[in-house]
Amino acid sequence: MSIVVxxxxxxxxxxxxxxxxxxxxxxxxYHFAQSARFFTDVKVIxxxxxxxxxEHEATLTKRGIDTxxxxxxxxxSFHWTGEYKGAMSEAITLNTELNVFGSFDPKVPESYKSSDxxxxxxxxxxxxxxxxxxxxxxxxxxxxxxxxxxxxxKANLLKTIAELDVLVINDGEARLLTGEHNLxxxxxxxxxxxxxxxxxxxxxxxxxxxxxxxxFPGAMNTVPxxxxxxxxEEVVDPTGAGDMFAGGFxxxxxxQPELTPRxxxxxxxxxxxxxxxxxxxxxxxxxxxxxxxxxxxRFKLFREISHLDLDAA
Amino acid sequence: MSIVVxxxxxxxxxxxxxxxxxxxxxxxxYHFAQSARFFTDVKVIxxxxxxxxxEHEATLTKRGIDTxxxxxxxxxSFHWTGEYKGAMSEAITLNTELNVFGSFDPKVPESYKSSDxxxxxxxxxxxxxxxxxxxxxxxxxxxxxxxxxxxxxKANLLKTIAELDVLVINDGEARLLTGEHNLxxxxxxxxxxxxxxxxxxxxxxxxxxxxxxxxFPGAMNTVPxxxxxxxxEEVVDPTGAGDMFAGGFxxxxxxQPELTPRxxxxxxxxxxxxxxxxxxxxxxxxxxxxxxxxxxxRFKLFREISHLDLDAA
Numbered sequence: 245m246s247i248v249v250x251x252x253x254x255x256x257x258x259x260x261x262x263x264x265x266x267x268x269x270x271x272x273x274y275h276f277a278q279s280a281r282f283f284t285d286v287k288v289i290x291x292x293x294x295x296x297x298x299e300h301e302a303t304l305t306k307r308g309i310d311t312x313x314x315x316x317x318x319x320x321s322f323h324w325t326g327e328y329k330g331a332m333s334e335a336i337t338l339n340t341e342l343n344v345f346g347s348f349d350p351k352v353p354e355s356y357k358s359s360d361x362x363x364x365x366x367x368x369x370x371x372x373x374x375x376x377x378x379x380x381x382x383x384x385x386x387x388x389x390x391x392x393x394x395x396x397x398k399a400n401l402l403k404t405i406a407e408l409d410v411l412v413i414n415d416g417e418a419r420l421l422t423g424e425h426n427l428x429x430x431x432x433x434x435x436x437x438x439x440x441x442x443x444x445x446x447x448x449x450x451x452x453x454x455x456x457x458x459x460f461p462g463a464m465n466t467v468p469x470x471x472x473x474x475x476x477e478e479v480v481d482p483t484g485a486g487d488m489f490a491g492g493f494x495x496x497x498x499x500q501p502e503l504t505p506r507x508x509x510x511x512x513x514x515x516x517x518x519x520x521x522x523x524x525x526x527x528x529x530x531x532x533x534x535x536x537x538x539x540x541x542r543f544k545l546f547r548e549i550s551h552l553d554l555d556a557a
Numbered sequence: 558m559s560i561v562v563x564x565x566x567x568x569x570x571x572x573x574x575x576x577x578x579x580x581x582x583x584x585x586x587y588h589f590a591q592s593a594r595f596f597t598d599v600k601v602i603x604x605x606x607x608x609x610x611x612e613h614e615a616t617l618t619k620r621g622i623d624t625x626x627x628x629x630x631x632x633x634s635f636h637w638t639g640e641y642k643g644a645m646s647e648a649i650t651l652n653t654e655l656n657v658f659g660s661f662d663p664k665v666p667e668s669y670k671s672s673d674x675x676x677x678x679x680x681x682x683x684x685x686x687x688x689x690x691x692x693x694x695x696x697x698x699x700x701x702x703x704x705x706x707x708x709x710x711k712a713n714l715l716k717t718i719a720e721l722d723v724l725v726i727n728d729g730e731a732r733l734l735t736g737e738h739n740l741x742x743x744x745x746x747x748x749x750x751x752x753x754x755x756x757x758x759x760x761x762x763x764x765x766x767x768x769x770x771x772x773f774p775g776a777m778n779t780v781p782x783x784x785x786x787x788x789x790e791e792v793v794d795p796t797g798a799g800d801m802f803a804g805g806f807x808x809x810x811x812x813q814p815e816l817t818p819r820x821x822x823x824x825x826x827x828x829x830x831x832x833x834x835x836x837x838x839x840x841x842x843x844x845x846x847x848x849x850x851x852x853x854x855r856f857k858l859f860r861e862i863s864h865l866d867l868d869a870a
Contacts, residue, residue, distance in 0.1 A: 331738035425644035427761070428790035448740070449762035452788055470785040470863050475765055477741035509865050550783050551864055552822050 245383075245498045246285035246310075248356050249273045250375045251365025251487075252345060253290035253314060254322035256527060260332065260481055268527045269300060271322060272365035272388065275484030277309045278528040279491025279518040280363075282539060283499040287356045289313035289375065293321040293344045303532065312353045317344040332479055333447060352378045361498040364408070365487060366390045369401040376407050384503065386410035386494050388486070394420045406438030409460070412490050414445045427452070431468075443493065443512065445486055445519075448473050451512055462497075462508030471512035472550040474520040474542070485522040488531060492518030517542045558696075558811045559598035559623075561669050562586045563688045564678025564800075565658060566603035566627060567635035569840060573645065573794055581840045582613060584635060585678035585701065588797030590622045591841040592804025592831040593676075595852060596812040600669045602626035602688065606634040606657045616845065625666045630657040645792055646760060647729075665691045674811040677721070678800060679703045682714040689720050697816060699723035699807050701799070707733045719751030722773070725803050727758045740765070744781075756825065758802055758832075761786050764825055775810075775821030784825035785863040787833040787855070798835040801844060805831030830855045 251273030257266045277286045287310040292300075296316070304311050322345035325338040350371055362379045364372040364387030372387060379385065387408050393401050394417060405411055411434065419425060422433040427444060434442050435456035441463065442454045450473040455463030493515030500507045517539055524530040564586030570579045590599045600623040605613075609629070617624050635658035638651040663684055675692045677685040677700035685700060692698065700721050706714050707730060718724055724747065732738060735746040740757060747755050748769035754776065755767045763786040768776035806828030813820045830852055837843040 426790060426792070428788045431788075432790075446762055449759055450783070454788075464861075467858070468788050468862055470763070470788070472783040472785075472863075475741045475744075475767075475781050475783070477739060477745075479739070506865065513865065545780070547865065548777075549781055550785075551866065552819065552826065552860065553864070553866060 245361055246287055246359045247280055247361040247363055247494060247498045248287045248289060248313070248352070248359040248379070249276050249280070249363040249365055250289040250313075250350050250372070251276065251367050252322050253288065253292050253296070254324060254345070255295070256483055257323065257325040258481060258483055258526065259327040261329065263480075263526070265481075265526050267323070269303060270324070270484055270527050272367070272484075272487045274304070275487035275522070275528055276363060276365050276491040276494075277304060278307070278531050279488035279522070280495030280498070281307050281309050282518075282534070282536060283492070283495030283514070284361075286310065286495070287313060287353075287359060289350050289352060289356070291315045291317050291344050291348045293317060293319045296321045307532070310356075313351070313356055315351065317347075319344040321345075326483070328482065332482055335483070350375050360384070361494065363387065363490065363494050364404065365490070366393075369393050369397055369404040372404045373400070373407065376404065384409050384497065386412055386490070388412050388490055389417065391417060391420055402437055405434075408439040410441050410443060410462075410494075411439040412443045412445065412493070414447065414486065418442075418444050428454075432456070441508075443515075445489055446473070448476070450516060451489070453508065453512055461503040462505060464505035469509050469512065471509070471516050472546060473516050474546065474549065476520060476523060479523045481526045482523050483527055485519045488522035488528070489515040489519035492516075513543060513546050514539075517546055558674055559600055559672045560593055560674040560676055560807060560811045561600045561602060561626070561665070561672040561692070562589050562593070562676040562678055563602040563663050563685070564589065564680050565635050566601065566605050566609070567637060567658070568608070569796055570636065570638040571794060571796055571839065572640040574642065576793075576839070578794075578839050580636070582616060583637070583797055583840050585680070585797075585800045587617070588800035588835070588841055589676060589678050589804040589807075590617060591620070591844050592801035592835070593808030593811070594620050594622050595831075595847070595849060596805070596808030596827070597674075599623065599808070600626060600666075600672060602663050602665060602669070604628045604630050604657050604661045606630060606632045609634045620845070623669075626664070626669055628664065630660075632657040634658075639796070641795065645795055648796070663688050673697070674807065676700065676803065676807050677717065678803070679706075682706050682710055682717040685717045686713070686720065689717065697722050697810065699725055699803070701725050701803055702730065704730060704733055715750055718747075721752040723754050723756060723775075723807075724752040725756045725758065725806070727760065727799060731755075731757050741767075745769070754821075756806065756828075758799055759786070761789070763829060764802070766821065766825055774816040775818060777818035782822050782825065784822070784829050785859060786829050787859065787862065789833060789836060792836045794839045795836050796840055798832045801835035801841070802828040802832035805829075826856060826859050827852075830859055
């Protein structure tokens with residue numbers, strides 16, 4: 245089944261302790277799509293400027309990603325400049341040039357409207373909600389957000405969160421959203437906001453899914469589920485890893501005939517797998533060159549490093 | 558098989574955001590023993606003062622823990638005063654009164670010498686080494702340490718670490734010991750120091766075991782293994798949770814006929830299980846009242862929250 249994703253399609257200028265890259269392709273919807281496309285058909289809604297050439301678009305289309313919903317506006321594309329220091333656990337924003345993204349008004353192409361799966365990648369929450377309302381019959385709607393919207397646009401964000409089946413955020417965002425240190429307490433408060441489930445990403449420590457509603461098909465009772473991350477020695481660039489986690493997670497779900505607890509859990513493992521590839525090179529470089537067999541081999545490795553029930557003695 | 562543990566048997570005065578407790582029983586060897594005794598026979602080496610009464614000793618002996626090796630010296634017992642703030646992720650030491658522990662010279666009773674398993678709980682590293690040398694034929698030797706010894710007694714600590722089969726430390730200690738942010742890089746550096754394996758505890762995120770030596774019977778190749786922690790809403794007191802993790806981990810290993818990769822992995826799960834009980838009440842209160850069935854039920858829960866291969870759809 246196909247996924248529609250709405251979010252940024254952008255250029256990133258990145259500095260890590262070891263390297264610098266200017267204006268490489270990025271954006272939340274871009275990274276999500278590059279990851280989810282291994283699992284299912286992906287249709288992108290976004291906006292780009294005159295600097296987004298046919299060559300840039302081809303990095304999506306040649307991988308089967310539908311770009312019908314990417315609007316070409318007059319001006320420059322969204323451009324984020326960021327830096328990572330030390331353990332690279334946090335991105336420092338040096339500059340955000342919204343450009344054509346500043347007046348983005350997402351339009352859903354006719355050919356997208358039959359999609360059953362909708363992912364609202366990190367953008368301004370009223371835009372997320374406007375797209376969400378155009379998919380009243382979606383089977384599953386998931387979304388992400390970021391500190392900026394939590395801190396300064398909370399009222400609007402809460403309206404979007406209430407319409408989600410799955411909210412996918414990280415530890416810091418969960419704490420900021422609720423004012424709670426403890427992640428279980430934070431998770432409970434988030435779920436009172438309306439989503440049926442919550443996936444909290446812990447970076448190098450994996451992710452935890454929380455459920456409040458036993459009737460949610462991905463939930464097994466209300467017990468949480470923890471998926472591991474792969475211990476990685478050389479993180480080249482964490483940009484987009486969270487979006488690629490979401491792409492693997494939601495892509496796997498959309499590829500399955502039915503959402504069951506087992507599918508939801510397996511999807512979290514695929515999320516971790518895609519996130520682990522994402523950090524190995526800059527931006528989406530590693531994932532663009534990835535082979536499906538590598539994904540399956542790493543999925544196997546994720547089980548191997550976390551499961552007791554192995555054939556070994 | 559029995560375990561000998563050497564370390565502090567002490568009193569703790571603790572302040573958490575919600576509560577205060579004065580002079581409750583604690584110490585690394587005490588907590589370790591209270592946890593490991595569910596799995597195997599435990600023999601303690603330590604020193605206490607005149608304030609450690611028969612009633613205090615009975616909290617060990619009535620649970621089958623051998624206290625022959627606890628020396629009664631003239632003076633007061635080791636007394637640690639600590640506080641936890643906010644997320645309670647770090648203990649703030651307010652006062653350390655070594656008392657009789659300051660001149661502790663561990664003596665190994667004859668009846669302890671046939672034990673095959675030795676755990677060097679957190680004490681001054683030359684004392685750890687002196688005890689270790691009295692068990693030249695131990696099947697498995699594991700140990701812990703803390704920031705203080707890493708920062709100020711590193712040369713001595715390295716001599717002890719070189720003699721360990723398993724070093725059990727936390728994220729912060731691994732980083733301090735190696736000067737490396739990245740835990741995989743840190744793990745590699747630690748293993749160059751001589752231990753056959755390394756367990757890094759991540760607190761609420763679980764633990765990771767690293768192996769450098771394929772011939773180590775607990776290793777499956779050199780792939781790491783990650784065990785989860787239980788998401789816990791109300792952490793009452795984290796004091797001793799690390800020692801109880803070690804007690805569950807090492808106790809389970811000692812209870813098994815042979816160290817295999819499967820035993821090592823399962824032991825990490827039991828470590829997490831015991832750590833998860835430890836934080837539910839002050840000091841060892843929760844673990845002292847624990848029933849074996851509760852341990853097995855929680856072990857099952859640990860599998861349920863982390864394994865894909867369940868009977869559920």
